[in-house]
Amino acid sequence: MRTGILARSAAVSAAALLVLTACGGGDDEGAAAEGDGGGGGEKQVNIYGTDGNMGNALGEDFTENGALAGMKGTTPLTELGSDFTDRLLEIDPALQDYNYAGETYDAIIITALAAQAAGTNDANVFKAYVNGITTGGDTCTDFAACLELINSGGNVDYDGISGPLSFADAGEPAQASFGLLQFGDDNALDNDATEYVLAGDESGATSDEGPAYAPPGATGGPLVIGTLLPLTGNLAFLGPPEVAGAKLAVNDINAAGGVLGAPVQLVEGDSGDASTDTAxxxxxRLLQSGVNAIIGAASSGVSLTVIDAITGAGVMQFSPANTSDQFTAYNDNGLYFRTAPPDTLQARALADLIIADGNNTVGILALNDPYGTGLAENTLNNLVDAGLSEDDIVSITYDPQAANFDAEVQQMVEFNPDAIVVIGFEESSRILQGLNDQGIGPQR
Known part of the structure; x- marks a missing residue:
């Protein structure tokens, strides 16, 4: 397993293997990067996205072939086996993407194992077991095997669908796998071009494996898990894989005998987005129904609106997709966890990809919310650490509710960078269309 601040060699080799048209490839790439730094000629600008927009739903907004061709980006993603994806499709045959399905599945499995290890469905008690479930002890890779370890007096180290996990003291992965994704000529993700890199270091995992486990076979009240996932709003494209992951996890847990001698109960709910009070x-409603843990939200901005209500009620919040680094040190009564890696890790993978493609000047367009501004700032810092000067980078935030993004696009036209990073959600399609209209987008 590769460790270190970033598996740089993996990112570089992945970029070389992809030979993406986004960067022209070989000598053409160098010519594009060197050509016309002042906007007086044509060059193909390299376009990058991140997890908020790197899904097939983005491509559905474009009808012209090649509108997104070669656009690349990063998302927390591990190489999912066909067994897992086939079982997700049994839950929802209409799935187009699998983003955060593994992270959602793992969040529920970890919650269930922590409750069984603690011998109670009280989140204020089983929260102390969560980090330790992911590191140290004997490795197990599914709920049934981990439950057998617990019931035989063993110590669990769950390595999940979404990666090695290995939580740090803050209740988040110390190391994570990221997918390097690419859109094809048909404006859909080219799955054959996907590569994977690791960011972070497992040595950052907690050394505190938690209290001693309850006696084997401990029983108690049923574990009730609620979901706060995006069925509507600007992250609704993430809803189907997350919902499928949650249902599959509960099915697997209950098929193995449940938790504390009883089936796990699932209460589903919609998070909407930060512009509504849906969450x-x-x-x-979930708190009134007596849930012990809530899985979600996907949006960092949404989670920040409800985290105090959830953790203040003594209920665990476990997000599969929050990436804002604000949560690392948040005052959450020890009740907030996430299987998604913080943006400090994704920013390293993204910056490495940009540098590996030979870009010397970079424009960043980021939506003005905790996710957008945090990832933009961390990416900028990593680009500077990689050798670019601050004068080589322009970072602009925008209001996702704005009527148009003409002013921001014009700023990119004037800067005329080698690369543009768009950090956003569903509004990204309008930004990308604006970039295409000005001849600096991904369109071929």
Missing amino acids: TQTVD
Whole structure:
């Protein structure tokens, strides 16, 4: 397993193997990067996205072939085996993407194992077991095997669908796998071109494996898990794989005998997005229904609106997709966890990809919310650490609710960078169309 601040050689080799048209490849790439730094000629600008927009739903907004061709980006993603994806398709045959399905699945498995190890469904007690479930002890890779370890007096180290996990003291992965994704000529993700890199270091995992386990076979009240996932709003494209991951996890847990001698109960709910109060209403309903843990939200901005209500009620919040680094040190009563890696890790993978493609000047367009601004700042810092000067980078935030993004696009036209990073959600398609209209987008 590769460790270190970033598996740089993997990112470089992945970029070389892809030979993406986004960067022209070989000598053409160098010519494009060197050509016309002042906007007086044509060059193909390299376009990058991140997990908020690197999905097939983005391509559905474009009808002209090649509108997204060669656009690349990063997303927390591990190489999912066909066994897992086939079982997800049994839950939802209409799935187009699998983003955060593994992270959602793992969040529920970890929660269930922590409750069994603690011998109670009280989150204020089983929260102390969560980090330790992911590191140290004997490795197991599914709920049934981990439950057998617990019931035989063993110590669990769950390595999940989404990666090695290995939580740090802050309740988040110390190391994570990222997918390097690419859109093809048909404006859909080219799965054959996907490569994987590791960011972070497992040595950052906690050394505190938690309290001693409850006696084997401990029983108690049923574990009730609620979901706060995006069925509507600007992250609705992430909803189907996350919902499928949650349902599959509960099915697997209950097929193995459940938790504390009883089936796990699932209460589903919609998070909406940060522009609505859907999440607040859903959380109120979930708390009233007596949930012990809530899986979600996907949006960092949404989670920040409900985290105090959830953790203040003594309920665990476990997000499969929050990446804002604000949560690392958040005052959450020890009740907030996430299987998604913080943006400090994704920014390293993204910056490495940009540098490996030979870009010397970079424009960043980021939506103005905790996810967008945090990832933009961390990416900028990593680009500077990699050798670019701050004068080589322009970072602009935008209002995702704006009527148009003409001003921001014009700033990119004037800067005329080698690469543009778009950090956003569903509004990204309008930004990318604006870039295409000005001849600096991904369109071929």
